[in-house]
Amino acid sequence: VTGADAPRGGGAPGAGRAFALVGPGRAGTSVALALAAAGWTPVAVAGRAPDAESTRTTAVALECPAVLVSDAGRGVDLVVVATPDAAVTDAAETLVPSVEPGALVVHLAGSLGVDALSPLAAARPDVRLGALHPLQTMPSARLGLERLPGSWAAVAGDPEVEAIAVQLGLRPFPLPDNRRVLYHAAAVVASNHVVALLGQVERIARAAGVPFEAFLPLVEASLDNVVVLGAAGALTGPVARGDLGTVERHLAELAPSERDAYRAMAREALRLAGRRRSGADRLLRDLDRPADPPARET
Numbered sequence: 001v002t003g004a005d006a007p008r009g010g011g012a013p014g015a016g017r018a019f020a021l022v023g024p025g026r027a028g029t030s031v032a033l034a035l036a037a038a039g040w041t042p043v044a045v046a047g048r049a050p051d052a053e054s055t056r057t058t059a060v061a062l063e064c065p066a067v068l069v070s071d072a073g074r075g076v077d078l079v080v081v082a083t084p085d086a087a088v089t090d091a092a093e094t095l096v097p098s099v100e101p102g103a104l105v106v107h108l109a110g111s112l113g114v115d116a117l118s119p120l121a122a123a124r125p126d127v128r129l130g131a132l133h134p135l136q137t138m139p140s141a142r143l144g145l146e147r148l149p150g151s152w153a154a155v156a157g158d159p160e161v162e163a164i165a166v167q168l169g170l171r172p173f174p175l176p177d178n179r180r181v182l183y184h185a186a187a188v189v190a191s192n193h194v195v196a197l198l199g200q201v202e203r204i205a206r207a208a209g210v211p212f213e214a215f216l217p218l219v220e221a222s223l224d225n226v227v228v229l230g231a232a233g234a235l236t237g238p239v240a241r242g243d244l245g246t247v248e249r250h251l252a253e254l255a256p257s258e259r260d261a262y263r264a265m266a267r268e269a270l271r272l273a274g275r276r277r278s279g280a281d282r283l284l285r286d287l288d289r290p291a292d293p294p295a296r297e298t
């Protein structure tokens with residue numbers, strides 16, 4: 001270990017080893033705090049600039065200096081690259097001169113393969129590379145840190161990436177570069193699209209004059225049912241019953257701006273229910289109808 005204060009964490013798995021964080025945002029700071037808790041020593045933080053707000057805040061949280069990306073590799077065993085996806089390859093390029101021989105550079109992007117670090121692969125064959133994507137949503141460093149233990153994580157590249165994931169309490173699984181985009185699409189649907197759908201629930205509930213909170217136990221129970229029964233087994237409601245009239249009445253009352261999402265999800269529900277149900281084909285045709293009956297605006 002070089003360039004650091006005395007290692008923290010006693011006999012923890014990462015004890016005696018140093019890391020730097022490039023990209024001190026939500027995910028990077030969550031992972032950096034988890035590494036520190038596992039005994040790794042934070043040595044440097046590099047963001048868009050040493051005086052950028054996220055860089056200064058994370059440097060304080062990790063109790064280490066803010067540096068330039070070009071200096072972040074100096075004296076560390078591990079560099080975590082947690083910039084926005086579009087900046088990962090540039091960061092790798094900037095890191096080329098400073099990374100120590102034998103050190104590991106890992107990015108956190110779900111949709112990118114290890115090849116996103118190609119400038120390092122080309123210029124520094126003495127450096128180990130990997131990708132570690134925690135399959136979790138980290139809306140802030142604090143929540144991210146709480147949610148990492150027990151989360152799954154897609155790992156690729158150097159074998160130490162899997163060991164580090166285990167140290168963070170993650171459940172690693174290998175994922176080759178050529179399947180990461182599809183995997184990440186599933187993750188986006190699982191997290192962001194579910195949240196977007198709940199935004200629709202919030203709007204329609206408001207139009208109905210019922211508090212959004214009243215729907216949350218229903219949301220939680222539906223999710224619990226999926227865990228126990230799988231998605232198809234958990235499906236209830238008018239589409240699963242083939243109850244076309246109810247669906248038609250929903251569409252008639254919904255604001256026009258809510259109908260596309262409602263139709264799209266009704267089609268998905270129908271796909272899940274299978275086409276054996278009587279009326280299903282007619283329901284699909286109705287959902288594809290271009291013209292809508294007059295509706296109330298919300």
Ligand SMILES: NC(=O)c1ccc[n+]([C@@H]2O[C@H](COP(=O)([O-])OP(=O)(O)OC[C@H]3O[C@@H](n4cnc5c(N)ncnc54)[C@H](OP(=O)(O)O)[C@@H]3O)[C@@H](O)[C@H]2O)c1
Nearest residue numbers: 023024025026027047048052054082083087108109137138
């Ligand atoms: N958040 C999640 O739930 C989550 C989950 C899994 C994986 N990830 C992955 O983690 C990575 C970061 O995502 P995030 O959500 O943490 O984003 P974020 O909160 O926007 O953080 C990005 C950080 O990188 C800094 N940055 C921007 N451009 C940079 C550059 N060229 N060089 C150095 N630092 C730069 C930003 O600085 P400023 O603050 O100054 O803009 C910010 O500190 C992405 O690859 C993402 O796919 C995120």
